[in-house]
Amino acid sequence: GNSVTQMEGPVTLSEEAFLTINCTYTATGYPSLFWYVQYPGEGLQLLLKATKADDKGSNKGFEATYRKETTSFHLEKGSVQVSDSAVYFCALSDRNSGNTPLVFGKGTRLSVIA
Amino acid sequence: EPEVTQTPSHQVTQMGQEVILRCVPISNHLYFYWYRQILGQKVEFLVSFYNNEISEKSEIFDDQFSVERPDGSNFTLKIRSTKLEDSAMYFCASRGEQARNQPQHFGDGTRLSIL
Numbered sequence: 001g002n003s004v005t006q007m008e009g010p011v012t013l014s015e016e017a018f019l020t021i022n023c024t025y026t027a028t029g030y031p032s033l034f035w036y037v038q039y040p041g042e043g044l045q046l047l048l049k050a051t052k053a054d055d056k057g058s059n060k061g062f063e064a065t066y067r068k069e070t071t072s073f074h075l076e077k078g079s080v081q082v083s084d085s086a087v088y089f090c091a092l093s094d095r096n097s098g099n100t101p102l103v104f105g106k107g108t109r110l111s112v113i114a
Numbered sequence: 115e116p117e118v119t120q121t122p123s124h125q126v127t128q129m130g131q132e133v134i135l136r137c138v139p140i141s142n143h144l145y146f147y148w149y150r151q152i153l154g155q156k157v158e159f160l161v162s163f164y165n166n167e168i169s170e171k172s173e174i175f176d177d178q179f180s181v182e183r184p185d186g187s188n189f190t191l192k193i194r195s196t197k198l199e200d201s202a203m204y205f206c207a208s209r210g211e212q213a214r215n216q217p218q219h220f221g222d223g224t225r226l227s228i229l
Contacts, residue, residue, distance in 0.1 A: 034217060043120075043205060043222035044157070089157060101147060101159035101170060102207075102218060 002027045006090050006105035013080055013112050021075040021108045023064075023090035031092040033057075033066055033073040034102070038087045047075075047088070080112045116140045120206050120221035127196055128229055135191045135224045137206030146189045147207040147218060148181065150174070157205065163189065193226075201228045 007022040035047040048057030053068035062077045087107045093100040119138045127133045148160040162169040180192045207218040
């Protein structure tokens with residue numbers, strides 16, 4: 001079956017530090033890949049996506065590249081801010097599936113301190 | 115920007131009682147979903163809904179659960195006889211386009227607490 005594995009949190013960084021959150025996936029088909037972010041007390045918001053190999057998704061300074069050869073979609077940001085503190089979820093949807101439910105990783109909590 | 119809205123934001127219910135969680139998907143969306151997140155755990159798929167019927171459901175979505183789109187705007191999740199382990203955050207999501215790589219848009223969730 002399909003699955004997503006994320007690095008365990010929590011991750012604590014100082015402001016302006018470099019962020020990497022690792023994500024690898026297992027999929028029977030050719031999935032689309034997503035990063036969602038959950039700010040405290042809020043729902044899930046789409047951060048970025050990539051739909052084919054070597055695509056780079058980017059938004060708000062975050063980037064992730066779809067690597068088919070390593071089945072990875074690591075999230076990076078060059079300089080984090082306190083406002084980036086949230087839980088980050090890597091997810092996939094199998095485009096061969098009927099109504100494409102998302103499969104999520106366990107989430108990685110990021111805390112950025114000033 | 116249009117949003118998915120969920121009500122209530124927090125629901126407290128006695129074990130064994132029925133509960134209905136409500137969602138208003140984005141107005142021109144066609145595909146609807148419910149997910150849940152038990153505290154500290156991953157977000158899990160419950161059910162997807164299209165064209166007035168269930169498209170897919172997970173093993174979590176047993177006979178105690180049902181979904182309905184009673185009118186043109188609401189999409190509800192009913193739990194018939196709640197159990198303690200149903201305590202979780204429940205998220206509704208919707209997607210508009212036919213293309214399967216389009217993202218799902220989520221509401222802010224309903225926190226369900228079973229006593």
